[in-house]
Amino acid sequence: MRIDVERRRPVTEVVRVDPAMPSQTDIARAADCLRRGGLVAFPTETVYGLGVHAMDPAAVRRLFDAKGRPANDPLIVHVSSFAQVAPLVAELPHDAERLASRFWPGALTLILRRAPSVPHAVTASLETVAVRVPAHPVAHALLLAASVPIAAPSANLFSRPSPTLAAHVLDDLDGRIDMILDGGPTSVGVESTVLDVTVDPPVVLRPGAISIEMLRTVVPAAEFAAGFTPASDHEAMSSPGLLSKHYAPRAPLTIYQGASVAVGLALRKAAISAAARGQRVGVLVSTEDAGLLSDLDIVGGPPVVLGTLASEDNAEATAARLYATLRELDAARVDVILARDIVNAHGLWRAVRDRLHRAAARIVVVGTETA
Numbered sequence: 001m002r003i004d005v006e007r008r009r010p011v012t013e014v015v016r017v018d019p020a021m022p023s024q025t026d027i028a029r030a031a032d033c034l035r036r037g038g039l040v041a042f043p044t045e046t047v048y049g050l051g052v053h054a055m056d057p058a059a060v061r062r063l064f065d066a067k068g069r070p071a072n073d074p075l076i077v078h079v080s081s082f083a084q085v086a087p088l089v090a091e092l093p094h095d096a097e098r099l100a101s102r103f104w105p106g107a108l109t110l111i112l113r114r115a116p117s118v119p120h121a122v123t124a125s126l127e128t129v130a131v132r133v134p135a136h137p138v139a140h141a142l143l144l145a146a147s148v149p150i151a152a153p154s155a156n157l158f159s160r161p162s163p164t165l166a167a168h169v170l171d172d173l174d175g176r177i178d179m180i181l182d183g184g185p186t187s188v189g190v191e192s193t194v195l196d197v198t199v200d201p202p203v204v205l206r207p208g209a210i211s212i213e214m215l216r217t218v219v220p221a222a223e224f225a226a227g228f229t230p231a232s233d234h235e236a237m238s239s240p241g242l243l244s245k246h247y248a249p250r251a252p253l254t255i256y257q258g259a260s261v262a263v264g265l266a267l268r269k270a271a272i273s274a275a276a277r278g279q280r281v282g283v284l285v286s287t288e289d290a291g292l293l294s295d296l297d298i299v300g301g302p303p304v305v306l307g308t309l310a311s312e313d314n315a316e317a318t319a320a321r322l323y324a325t326l327r328e329l330d331a332a333r334v335d336v337i338l339a340r341d342i343v344n345a346h347g348l349w350r351a352v353r354d355r356l357h358r359a360a361a362r363i364v365v366v367g368t369e370t371a
């Protein structure tokens with residue numbers, strides 16, 4: 001890593017690349033850095049990843065350090081094509097092959113039995129390994145040029161929202177990593193679907209853009225892992241302790257669940273009373289909800305900051321904006337964030353709801369009597 005002599009600290013180099021057709025010179029430099037054990041952030045179609053040579057255990061340990069990530073959380077190994085998976089795994093079930101030919105390159109990670117050559121540092125000593133072939137042209141070019149498997153978690157500090165812009169990576173990891181390939185905003189905005197195909201039936205460990213409905217067209221028996229999101233739309237997670245807090249903004253996020261009109265009123269009321277207590281309030285809203293709160297002007301109190309996602313019937317745009325909006329509210333220095341729950345559990349909404357819940361500090365169930 002280069003050192004800024006005047007400021008006496010390591011410098012993270014940011015290299016702008018054309019997301020559709022990155023310069024081969026820049027890609028070659030980044031690939032070289034990776035092959036020598038460096039840490040390089042790069043865009044994938046889901047979120048920015050922080051890449052490291054997957055077969056270099058010392059480099060992998062530096063990556064865990066840079067992110068502040070606990071060593072017991074395994075990494076996804078990225079490869080350029082399905083053919084590159086074979087050396088990493090002990091067996092390739094037929095389902096894995098069929099899923100790969102349908103969804104790769106793309107936002108699907110498969111859990112497979114690991115080959116002995118995959119370092120324990122990557123798999124957190126599990127007997128399985130996570131693999132993915134990303135679709136983003138920059139990720140693909142980097143994998144081809146490096147010609148080694150690249151282990152890459154999301155390029156955020158541990159427990160912060162995943163980065164969907166190079167600026168987010170820089171905010172979290174400036175001076176802690178060697179290079180960032182800036183290919184603009186990522187398109188999907190939430191991390192890949194993680195599907196464990198070592199078990200029968202296959203189990204979704206993390207929902208993503210490849211929805212369970214899509215997976216079931218190939219593996220009809222695919223199921224969600226028990227208990228990682230509420231079983232039904234209105235079932236409350238009564239204990240905040242049960243929430244695995246993750247992907248979280250700095251300000252505590254409260255989600256309001258219940259009938260639509262009642263939740264709208266509760267959000268308004270909560271925003272007004274928090275502001276009256278002198279708190280800076282951020283509200284995560286759809287474009288439809290923005291009108292409900294835009295007239296809020298608390299006399300003598302701090303302004304209510306709206307973090308606008310997208311239309312409430314546009315899952316793709318909402319997913320693409322979610323993490324950036326949480327980071328924007330943090331940057332606006334809000335003390336608390338309020339949000340309406342996402343009720344839709346189909347397709348990509350499932351993933352958006354999962355991430356919103358993981359970001360939450362608290363879930364409030366609003367009484368239906370005022371609806």
Ligand code: TXA
Nearest residue numbers: 046048049074075076111128129130152153154191192
């Ligand atoms: O979209 C993505 O998947 C992004 C981009 C960069 O590819 N990567 C990403 O990595 O989200 P990360 O490390 O933030 O999340 C990886 C997830 C974690 O929840 C981890 O526990 C799980 O995959 N995982 C990795 N290896 C596993 C294994 N062997 N068994 C079960 N879960 C595993």
Ligand code: MG
Nearest residue numbers: 153154162191
């Ligand atoms: Mg992550």
